Amino acid sequence: MNPLELVGKRVPFLRWSFLRLLFSFKKLTTEWQVGDGREEALAHYVVTRARAGDVDDVIRTIDEFCARRSFMIHVSEEKGAILDAAVRRTSPKRVLELGTYCGYSALRIVRLLDADCRLVSVEFNPANADIARRIWDHAGVGSRVAVVVGTLGDGDVTLKRLEVEHGFAPGSVDFVFIDHAKDAYLPDLHRVVDRDWLHAGSVVVADNVKFPGAPEYRAYMKSAEGRTWRSIEHATHETLIRDVVLESRYLGNNGVKPSPSRP
Numbered sequence: 001m002n003p004l005e006l007v008g009k010r011v012p013f014l015r016w017s018f019l020r021l022l023f024s025f026k027k028l029t030t031e032w033q034v035g036d037g038r039e040e041a042l043a044h045y046v047v048t049r050a051r052a053g054d055v056d057d058v059i060r061t062i063d064e065f066c067a068r069r070s071f072m073i074h075v076s077e078e079k080g081a082i083l084d085a086a087v088r089r090t091s092p093k094r095v096l097e098l099g100t101y102c103g104y105s106a107l108r109i110v111r112l113l114d115a116d117c118r119l120v121s122v123e124f125n126p127a128n129a130d131i132a133r134r135i136w137d138h139a140g141v142g143s144r145v146a147v148v149v150g151t152l153g154d155g156d157v158t159l160k161r162l163e164v165e166h167g168f169a170p171g172s173v174d175f176v177f178i179d180h181a182k183d184a185y186l187p188d189l190h191r192v193v194d195r196d197w198l199h200a201g202s203v204v205v206a207d208n209v210k211f212p213g214a215p216e217y218r219a220y221m222k223s224a225e226g227r228t229w230r231s232i233e234h235a236t237h238e239t240l241i242r243d244v245v246l247e248s249r250y251l252g253n254n255g256v257k258p259s260p261s262r263p
Contacts, residue, residue: 038069038070038072039072039101039102039127039128039131040131041065041069041070042062042065042069042070042072042102042131042135043102043131043134043135045061045065045069046058046061046062046065046135046138047134047135047138049061049064050138050139052138052140053138053139053140054139054140055107055110055111055139055140055141056111058107058135058138058139059104059107059108059111062102062104062107062135063077072101072102072104076236078236079207079236079243079245080104080105080108082205082234082236082245082247083105083108083109083177083205083245084108084112086175086203086205086247087108087109087112087113087175088112089203090174090175090201090203091174092113092117092174092175092203093113093114093116093117093118093174094117094118094119094120094167094168094172094173094174094175095109095110095113095117095118095119095120095173095174095175095176095177096119096120096121096122096162096168096173096175096176096177096192096197097109097119097120097121097122097176097177097179098121098122098152098176098177098178098179098180098184098188099121099122099123099177099178099179099180099181100121100122100123100128100129100132100147101123101128101132101179102128102131102132102135103121103131103132103133103135103136103145103147105177105179106119106121106132106136106145107135107136107139107141109175109177110141110144110145111141113144115144117144118144118145118146118166119144119145119146120145120146120147120148120162120166120168121145121146121147121148122147122148122150122151122152122158122162122180123147123148123149124149124150124151124180124181125149126149129147129149132147133147146166148161148162148165148166151184151188152184152187152188152191152192153184153187153188153191159191159195163195168195168197169197170195170196170197171196171197171198171199172197173192173197173198173199173202174199174201174202174203175202175203175204175205176192176198176202176203176204176205177204177205177206177207178204178205178206178207179206179207179208182208182212182213182214182217183214183216185206185209185214185216185217186214186216186217186220189204189217189220193250193253198250199250199252200250200251200252201249201250202249202250203247203248203249203250204247204248204250205245205246205247205248206245206246206248207243207245208243209233209243209244209245209246210242210243210244217246218244218246221246221248226251227251228250228251228252228253229248229249229250229251230248230249230251231246231247231248231249232246232247232248233245233246233247234246234247
């Protein structure tokens with residue numbers, strides 16, 4: 001058996017591209033790029049191989065790159081299916097994504113939205129934002145997806161940009177996908193709720209809740225269960241590393257603003 005195969009499936013963390021990612025963990029968690037050029041290589045691979053204007057073929061090409069070339073830190077195919085199902089159940093008009101990376105999850109979401117719906121993604125690294133824009137433009141969805149370079153914790157700068165430039169207002173956000181710095185999951189959730197952007201029925205999907213893990217976020221959602229949130233934990237077993245994707249439906253705050261200690 002090929003040493004990179006296990007029960008007929010590739011084991012990504014036995015591949016050199018995954019090991020390189022681990023060796024670059026500090027850079028990854030501060031700059032959100034591995035540092036070996038794989039993100040730029042992905043953009044080149046997509047633009048030269050995927051059919052222009054075909055979002056499904058762009059997604060397929062990205063999956064192919066991840067399987068054949070380099071391990072990437074966006075959602076996997078298994079988690080992508082969970083994300084797809086949550087989007088279909090919600091039928092959102094306005095989507096907020098926290099953590100763009102190379103734009104893969106945004107592609108999966110926007111292909112399921114009606115033509116008049118919008119997705120705005122917030123990304124810390126301007127190089128990632130540029131790569132995502134190029135991939136979105138090649139897929140033909142560039143006019144329906146926007147990326148804002150910044151963080152929700154940058155002193156209201158990005159929060160105000162979302163309101164002024166992209167029309168975020170009380171009750172305007174139907175769906176949020178969180179896949180950025182794990183220690184920012186809970187603070188950023190509070191920032192969104194404190195802005196009153198959500199409404200009863202809004203859905204928040206968070207990746208990597210178990211691995212690498214967002215324990216404060218997960219504990220908060222458990223403490224808020226049945227009061228301000230109703231959550232479903234989706235266990236994923238695509239590799240030997242088990243993880244959880246947490247899907248949470250907002251029930252409304254009954255006039256009470258949540259805090260880290262009080263849901």
